[in-house]
Amino acid sequence: MPRIVDHEERRKRLVEAVWALSFRGGIEQVTLRKVADEAGVSMGQVQHYYPSMQALVRDALERAVQAVNATIEDAVRAAGATDPETLLRACLYALVSPAEESLRLMRFGLAAAGRAASDPTMARLLAPGDDDLITFTAGLLSEARRERGGEPRGTEHLDADICWSVTLALGVDIALGHRSPDAAKALLDHHIEQVLDPERPAQHAAADCGK
Amino acid sequence: MPRIVDHEERRKRLVEAVWALSFRGGIEQVTLRKVADEAGVSMGQVQHYYPSMQALVRDALERAVQAVNATIEDAVRAAGATDPETLLRACLYALVSPAEESLRLMRFGLAAAGRAASDPTMARLLAPGDDDLITFTAGLLSEARRERGGEPRGTEHLDADICWSVTLALGVDIALGHRSPDAAKALLDHHIEQVLDPERPAQHAAADCGK
DNA sequence: CCGGTTACAGTGCAGCTGCATTGTAAAGGT
DNA sequence: ACCTTTACAATGCAGCTGCACTGTAACCGG
Numbered sequence: 056m057p058r059i060v061d062h063e064e065r066r067k068r069l070v071e072a073v074w075a076l077s078f079r080g081g082i083e084q085v086t087l088r089k090v091a092d093e094a095g096v097s098m099g100q101v102q103h104y105y106p107s108m109q110a111l112v113r114d115a116l117e118r119a120v121q122a123v124n125a126t127i128e129d130a131v132r133a134a135g136a137t138d139p140e141t142l143l144r145a146c147l148y149a150l151v152s153p154a155e156e157s158l159r160l161m162r163f164g165l166a167a168a169g170r171a172a173s174d175p176t177m178a179r180l181l182a183p184g185d186d187d188l189i190t191f192t193a194g195l196l197s198e199a200r201r202e203r204g205g206e207p208r209g210t211e212h213l214d215a216d217i218c219w220s221v222t223l224a225l226g227v228d229i230a231l232g233h234r235s236p237d238a239a240k241a242l243l244d245h246h247i248e249q250v251l252d253p254e255r256p257a258q259h260a261a262a263d264c265g266k
Numbered sequence: 267m268p269r270i271v272d273h274e275e276r277r278k279r280l281v282e283a284v285w286a287l288s289f290r291g292g293i294e295q296v297t298l299r300k301v302a303d304e305a306g307v308s309m310g311q312v313q314h315y316y317p318s319m320q321a322l323v324r325d326a327l328e329r330a331v332q333a334v335n336a337t338i339e340d341a342v343r344a345a346g347a348t349d350p351e352t353l354l355r356a357c358l359y360a361l362v363s364p365a366e367e368s369l370r371l372m373r374f375g376l377a378a379a380g381r382a383a384s385d386p387t388m389a390r391l392l393a394p395g396d397d398d399l400i401t402f403t404a405g406l407l408s409e410a411r412r413e414r415g416g417e418p419r420g421t422e423h424l425d426a427d428i429c430w431s432v433t434l435a436l437g438v439d440i441a442l443g444h445r446s447p448d449a450a451k452a453l454l455d456h457h458i459e460q461v462l463d464p465e466r467p468a469q470h471a472a473a474d475c476g477k
Numbered sequence: 478c479c480g481g482t483t484a485c486a487g488t489g490c491a492g493c494t495g496c497a498t499t500g501t502a503a504a505g506g507t
Numbered sequence: 508a509c510c511t512t513t514a515c516a517a518t519g520c521a522g523c524t525g526c527a528c529t530g531t532a533a534c535c536g537g
Binding site: 478479480481482483484485486487488489490491492493494495496497498499500501502503504505506507 | 509511513515517519520527528532535
């Protein structure tokens, strides 16, 4: 019947405006008017697609989470059918990537997490999906250990959980500018080494893992 | 000459009002009027002690960081002269404590970190002091390993860094309500075990480290 | 007792906020 | 050709914001 437009495209554009604004001046700069300006549209359009500001920010967060997850899945797909260790590294690296897009997402994610600290409905968006990811990672850990000649330790699930915790913390550090992506990657490498091959002492003296 | 009051006491009261408000409704609820109300004083007083809202929040963050550090130091002092492993655990547990006060600080810290993501002057307040803490922790790790009959691995500094990263990530999870303090502690225990005694396989089957 | 300094309390204001409302142009079905 | 539905654009508004400003009461050295 009526005029038909691509809703998805509009929402995406608006959400990207939110990300951009938040990246530049913090989530507090995300207002109806500024989002409209950044997206090059009118306030009316923003209101047309989102009933409230909260809904906009929520959707922006949801899409940010999806985008990060997509980054990980892309990494898996790109790695293809290599050894599990390479795959594992590829997954984890996705969160400490120096790519600008990744940085934008992490920054917004952190800002949103700040809000989520006292907004349960937002916190839920940041919650781990269904720990499929952890289970998948645990599988990789298990295989990677076997490939290195180690025996299974039965703690893969916990180890995977910790792996992601470390990675997330490093991502936060990067977002805050406390660590360079390189330094984070180096530290992450050390941890992976430790997890995969606990017995081996220090091997690569780790050029610099400093800040 | 003039009327004399305890400046420190006033500022502390105001900052605690900021923490309380932020805990309840998020950092966005922290406004001049609400802070004044919460502290039971007038807006004029808030303005008298802080030239701007930014300054207030900054001071609140600075004091929150100090308070958390104090928590760690208290833990060290309380542990007294026990074995290094107990000391190490005491330090790390400070960040995943179920104490309400700790929760308030972590929540506010997370909210502030959200702002710090795009405010470098705030990010600096959250930056690691001078990695004295990491070095201290590395020392504990080293001693604890020796006590367990292990040989030094030369990676204690990196390991300590990772320890705190894990702990921080768990603290964030708790603040977001994604993990209970108990679950976090259990996972942290697993990691400590792993770090101190890499060779040993799984020992305590870890009742539940689930969410 | 008094001048001066400090420590507030109260008020006013310009600017911005989200949101409701109204107006209107475009498109498709009939 | 018309009518209905959609997709906006533009404007209005009440509420809140930080902050500047003014008033004033307490205190203390002299």
